[in-house]
Amino acid sequence: MKLIMMGPPGAGKGTQAQMLAERFSCPHVSTGDMFREAVKKGSPMGTRAREYMDKGALIPDPIVIGMVEERIDQPDCRNGYILDGFPRTVAQAEALDTSLSRRGAAIDHVINVDVEDAEIVKRLAGRRTCRRCGWTCHVVFDPSKVVGVCDNCGGELFQRADDSEKTVQARLRVYKEQTTPLIQYYQQKGLLRSITGQGSINEIFNRIMEVVDQNHETTSGE
Ligand code: AP5
Ligand code: MG
Numbered sequence: 172m173k174l175i176m177m178g179p180p181g182a183g184k185g186t187q188a189q190m191l192a193e194r195f196s197c198p199h200v201s202t203g204d205m206f207r208e209a210v211k212k213g214s215p216m217g218t219r220a221r222e223y224m225d226k227g228a229l230i231p232d233p234i235v236i237g238m239v240e241e242r243i244d245q246p247d248c249r250n251g252y253i254l255d256g257f258p259r260t261v262a263q264a265e266a267l268d269t270s271l272s273r274r275g276a277a278i279d280h281v282i283n284v285d286v287e288d289a290e291i292v293k294r295l296a297g298r299r300t301c302r303r304c305g306w307t308c309h310v311v312f313d314p315s316k317v318v319g320v321c322d323n324c325g326g327e328l329f330q331r332a333d334d335s336e337k338t339v340q341a342r343l344r345v346y347k348e349q350t351t352p353l354i355q356y357y358q359q360k361g362l363l364r365s366i367t368g369q370g371s372i373n374e375i376f377n378r379i380m381e382v383v384d385q386n387h388e389t390t391s392g393e
Contacts, residue, residue, distance in 0.1 A: 172197055172251040173276065174383070175258070177353060178284035180342040181291040181298070182368045183375060185307055187284070188255035190376050198247050201255040202235055204305050205242070207331075224333055227341030229259060229349060236266040243270075251279075259350045264357070281357040282379055286368035288343060295339050299328040313372060 172195045176184040185201060192199035206224060209217030216234065223230045239257050242248065258264040271277055286294075297310040299319075303326030308315045315321065319328050333342065357363035364382045368375055 172253075172280075172383075173271075173278050174251075175254045175278055175281045175357075176256075176284070177281060177350070177357075178368060179286060179288075179291055179346045179350075180339065181295040182284040182286045183294070183372065184255045184284060186313075186372055187282075187376060187379060188253045189307075190372075191253045191379065194380075195251065195253070197251040197253060198245075199255060200239070200242055200248070200252045200257070201305075202239060202257040202259075203255070205238060206230065207305070225338070227333055227338040227345060229345055232260055232262045232266070235259075236263055239263075239267070240270055258353060261352050261356055264353055278362060280364065280383055281362045282382060283354060283357075283363055283365040284368035284375070285365055290369065291343065292336070292339060295334045296336070298331065298334055300331055301326040302329050303327070 172191075174191060174195075176188045176191075178184050185199075185203070188199045188201065206217070206220040210221045210224070211217070216238075219234070220230050229235075235257065239254075243252060258267050267278075294309065294312070297312065298307060299310060299315070300307050301321035301324060304321060304324040306321045306323040306326075308322070308328070315328060320326075321328055333339075354363060354365075366375070366378045366382065370378075
């Protein structure tokens with residue numbers, strides 16, 4: 172299973188990608204998580220990435236493409252992966268296509284999650300992320316069992332620096348300008364399936380699974 176989760180910031184890409192990765196027993200490859208990890212480690216790439224992330228801007232394509240290519244070449248990605256937050260520009264999508272076709276592989280599904288701006292602002296304002304393992308929840312919509320403590324590893328929950336209202340507005344602008352052209356890109360390839368991201372986390376997961384199952388039936392000729 173090679174699946175791309177697309178959608179604006181706060182659409183629930185990470186939440187759903189995590190659930191899909193568990194369902195299909197494959198890695199959840201989130202470029203945002205990878206860059207946050209690099210920032211935490213203080214690596215040279217992390218220091219550079221932070222300048223862009225704090226402004227809500229995209230990190231330059233060559234850095235992102237190199238990092239993802241290296242990740243999907245790892246043995247645990249041999250049977251598939253869920254891409255979350257990548258590709259985000261047409262140049263990234265083209266690089267991914269080239270790199271997959273070189274390996275005789277292809278993307279199976281591109282799921283685009285649609286959520287209105289007002290809902291995005293609410294979701295991001297209440298999001299909390301684990302400092303240790305990256306687990307995500309929401310103070311109202313999907314709270315942790317103990318306030319401020321990660322359900323997954325017991326780590327401390329914090330609010331992402333780029334979830335301030337000003338940076339969220341910048342991220343939304345960047346999404347509309349640089350990432351929405353990908354909708355047409357994947358539409359033309361016949362891979363795009365748009366679903367509404369309004370509703371509960373489980374409802375959205377079921378919607379994605381319906382699309383995946385439908386496509387499977389079509390391609391296997393059942
Ligand atoms: P990234 O980490 O990818 O951020 P993003 O795309 O802005 O998306 P988010 O992670 O904010 O939202 P999400 O869709 O994952 O939502 P979530 O599931 O958490 O990127 C961060 C930065 O890194 C970028 O700005 C850029 O600088 C850089 N970067 C990353 N990739 C890059 C690339 N390819 N190229 C260049 N730069 C790149 O859900 C949000 C909240 O809502 C949570 O609290 C969740 O619990 C809650 N929630 C989820 N679903 C529901 C629901 N159905 N109902 C109610 N609440 C819900
Ligand atoms: Mg995310």
